[in-house]
Amino acid sequence: MLKRSLTTVSVLALALIVSACSAPAPAPTSDNGLVSPGPLPTAWPSGYDPNGSLHIGFVAPPRTLDPALSTGIASLEYLTPVYDRLIQIDNNLQLQPMLATDWSFSSDGSTLTMKLRDDITFHDGTPFTADAVVQNITRSKTLDGSLIKASLATVQSVAAVDAHTVKFQLAPGAAGLPSVLSGVAGMMVSPACLSNAALATAVTNCGTGPYQLSAYQPNVSVSYTQAQAPGKFWEPGAGLLHDLTITYIADADAAINGVQSGDLDVAYSIGTNVPKAQSVVASNTSKFQGMMSTLTSQVVLQFNSNIPTMNDKVLRQAAGMAIDRDAINQLYGGTCTPADQPYIAGHWAHDDNLVDQNAYDPAGAKKLLQDAGQTSPHITLSAIAADQLAVQGLQAQLQAVGFQVDIQTLSIPTLISNWAQGQVSTIAGNLAALDYDPSTLFSTYFSNAKGQIAPEYLTQLQPLMQQAGDPTLSQDQRAAVYAKVFTILNQEALVIPICNPSAFWTAPQYVGGLSALFTTSNGAVDTRYLYRQTGQ
Known part of the structure; x- marks a missing residue:
């Protein structure tokens, strides 16, 4: 990938609490310790630790906390814990609702009308409405230095139809817009934060996601805390860790070693580093598990x-x-x-x-x-x-x-x-x-x-x-x-x-939700579905 970045990416994380509606225990591993990528959760899992935490090692550094200044896939894993998108992509490469519940093009393709959830509030208390979408898209298209401006080139304008409906006026060739809105261009920031010059670098409460920022070291790590009580987030199976940290570790082998030593809970490998990760899991399937996915x-x-x-x-x-x-x-x-x-x-x-x-x-x-x-x-x-x-x-x-x-x-x-x-x-x-x-x-x-x-x-x-x-x-x-x-x-x-190439995630058996880790097989990963099992 050239315009946006020359390296593929990914990362992970999450934990949970008992709910009346309980899903099966974590996906069983095969004889070689592999968990198969599965569907997005539709219910709360059982057996998660409400005080659990995870520390993840990832191969790309965090460069910004502002979606509009993000370089794309390589930044997604640091942003997805905090910022929900309008649309998401599942492991079957299908677009699924997120903050948007429904969307459709007009018969002539000149507009896209999108219905929004009416039960979402930003971390700072601001309601999520159609006006928030208008302000976010407008900023992304006009902000000096915006790296997603080109992705929104087919959007001529966007307006609120009512409190929870927006309409995009489109230039020809906009068929890919729903896909665009499943990435950083679809991440929603509180309107109260959009004029904050420190949005890219400061610890703010500006998203609607399952986690809030707690610490940021540029090019080193990002730490998060739970935004709502376990099991209370709007999306089943998400936001069940008490806290989460994602750290940049350039050497994939060092990340794998970190999982083996207990310094890390999850490690990401890609390309020629995958065989080592596979061998670590296969050599001790009672202790470790892994998930592999072929990337786009x-x-x-x-x-x-x-x-x-x-x-x-x-x-x-x-x-x-x-x-x-x-x-x-x-x-x-x-x-x-x-x-x-x-x-x-x-x-x-x-x-x-x-x-x-x-x-x-x-x-x-x-x-x-x-x-x-x-x-x-x-x-x-x-x-x-x-x-x-x-x-x-x-x-x-x-x-x-x-x-x-x-x-x-x-x-x-x-x-x-x-x-x-x-x-x-x-x-x-x-x-x-x-x-x-x-x-x-x-x-x-x-x-x-x-x-x-x-x-x-x-x-x-x-x-x-x-x-x-x-x-x-x-x-x-x-x-x-x-x-x-x-x-x-x-x-x-x-x-x-x-x-x-393939990407491979290595984790101890106490990490749950690994099968839902990949939200797209282009390597973009949402950490919200991982959790830590009780007693671990």
Whole structure:
């Protein structure tokens, strides 16, 4: 993912108290200690500790407490305990109500009308109403430095219809707006806090979520306390920890070690760190449990076809055909699912009928280069340090068919900046984190579509993307249009999807709610459903 961040993310947490309406005990683990991702809770669990606490280790640092200044998925886990969203996404990649109870587009797609809950109050005592939504969306669109302004570009205006109904006036192509409102753009802040210049850095009581802020150390950790008495929060199964802390731990192995030593209660691993986490759980299933999910984040080769050396379809196709996705998967310990298109199987936009023009064929890759008179073509793979193992594997595979390959290791900010400015020809590694809705495909794969896609391809893709963004189309109709987009990306070898890595959460058996941890398989996690079992 480029425009928003170059690293995928996630995190966790929650605990609970006995209620008259009681759900089953935590999901049973399998013989290897794994808990399967499950549905969002619909009832209060039994056996939770109302005084419980959890400490979570996460791989991305907390950079802001203001949703409008958030960099996206990498910040979500620090914000979701405090700020509810208008909409949420479940483990089946389906949009579900949250602060909004219902939403619908007009017959011509020019408006989106949204009904809101009428029983919600912000932590500072301000009622949650349609006017609060209007003020939040307006601020996000106009605030200097807002990082979600682009996500709301299709919103021309928003107005309160009544106390608990809002209407969005839309520009063409707004079909993805409900998905946008399931992320930071849909987080609601108390209107009384919106003008607070310290919202990004101060401990405030400005959300409607199950937890309130109690401490914040920028780039280090965020701590929270329960916003309401156990079992009293509006959402069943949420907000049952007495307190919660999420700490940035850059070294995923150190986080796993922290769970083993008892210094942490939950640890997050991704990519090449997953096998170690799996082995820790499998070696002591009576003590530890884990949950693994395939992410929509992808290991990819991304080409800037506006750079002359990369505006060569033969070269790009040969590079794609040189990649042995199964071998790259093995570098991830078998936890990186081979991919030939942007969305994983099971997502509504996945095209089961796509014919991969860039399937692994090293002999074919060599022939393409030879027939085109390409003798030892040069390619530079720009990547971040965390992706070096996979990138070195890609380097070896490309060299095997005749490429000369250099690796340029850059910091995340430098890679983002250089890519946006057209100074990078090829990006390699775990760099694409796709939103639930493909309407953001260009801004995800290409930080500036006009800057990284040559005009001859852009003229093919833009009309299709505009068509697929039509809110009057059904999901199946939109999927059929996106299938054409994916076919062009594949046939022209503009992006080479390689595999979808997995994320893995390691926790002792006393942590409950692990199966509901992933609210989206793009790695964005809501911590509200975790809890600590009694007597632990």
